[in-house]
Amino acid sequence: MHWTGDGYLDSNDGDGPLGATFRRWDWCRAPLSQDRTAILYDATDRSGETRELALQVDRSGRATPFEAAAQVRLPRTRWRLPRHTRSDATGAHIARTLQDSPFYARSVLHTNLLGEPTSAMHESLDLDRFAAPLTQAMLPFRIPRAFF
Template sequence: MTLIAFIGSVFSPYYAWARRRGATVDPRGHCAMNIALRGPTATRWAMTERGRASLRQETSSLVIGPSAMHWSAGVLTFDLDEITAPLPSRIRGQVRVIPQALAQQSFALDAEGRHRWAPIAPSARVEVQLQSPNVRWSGTGYLDSNQGSEPLETSLERWTWSRAALRDGGTAVLYDVLARDGGESHLAIAFDRDARAHPFEPPQRAVLPRSGWRIERATRSDDGIAHVDRSLQDAPFYARSVIRSRVLGQSVASVHESLDLRRFRMPIVQAMLPFRMPRSNRR
């Protein structure tokens, strides 16, 4: 399961169209709670965009339409109630994220520092209790945040990211970012059980097979070898997968993503997005 709360939905066609009209656009008018659920008994996707009236922000809580998230006693709880697209069905229930420890740093993803990434909880326990579909499980997870002062596609061409759990209870995160001007940024960071960051030299580049939509996929591995174990999400400009490789001398399974912003900028891709990302004016 992947949950993303968007304020200023970076992949929204409506947000992109509004910016192209030249007016100042309030990102709070383009919000969404994205849910991607994939498993042996349920595969569902929801990402309904909502306007400013559907957003409520407080110090320890965030409400977007019928869904919400809040911190209490060191636990982040999601209360979800969303409709899937393009075929309508309901995702309703609760997800609890219990951090092992909280990180205190953020990292620039580009040379100018316009895009930043913050690993809030590199390791966490996740408890899922959904009524629709009827799904219950618990396992390990991860919590982070991205923010930017400009649209991703303005200055970036693509990125790859991966996160792997390590044997000692820590986490390894790899980021490779290519800017539109050809500049590159690379992050390789191991987080210990106390969420302290320990940068290390990025391993060798390892090429992965292209996705079903022909998105380029690559990662980094100690021996330059990696394999796609299974694909979780395959879209015209984005792919999420489970991969296997060697990092810091360990054989690891990683959640991996490839984002191609050249594809995202294409008019034909923008025209396809509303079928998976509808917009609602209801609260």
């Protein structure tokens, strides 16, 4: 197999279920010029404390924090899932939603980070919704996904 273009591989690692630590998060990964990538996290933990993380990662894997841009509210999904990101003054908008479920959405957005226009992969996750009995009852059924 052969791939070209931007991509990423991620995983979640810890000692317990994500829902035991987090209520929700919004995450974004955007390629930048000079072989850099911007990664943004906005997370709310079980205590209600919010945390933000903004990193530039270079080709060698070195991560450098940067001042996170202003928070931008994005349109809710068809399931009414709230979502937001961070973007420079010009804002951000959804180009295409790839996955839309009661507790999770993955989208491509057009945004501006560190003064550069870019297309980013974005996700919103609500772990309270995931744990809800109705959502748990729906999990065995496939959620439609969009592909490029």
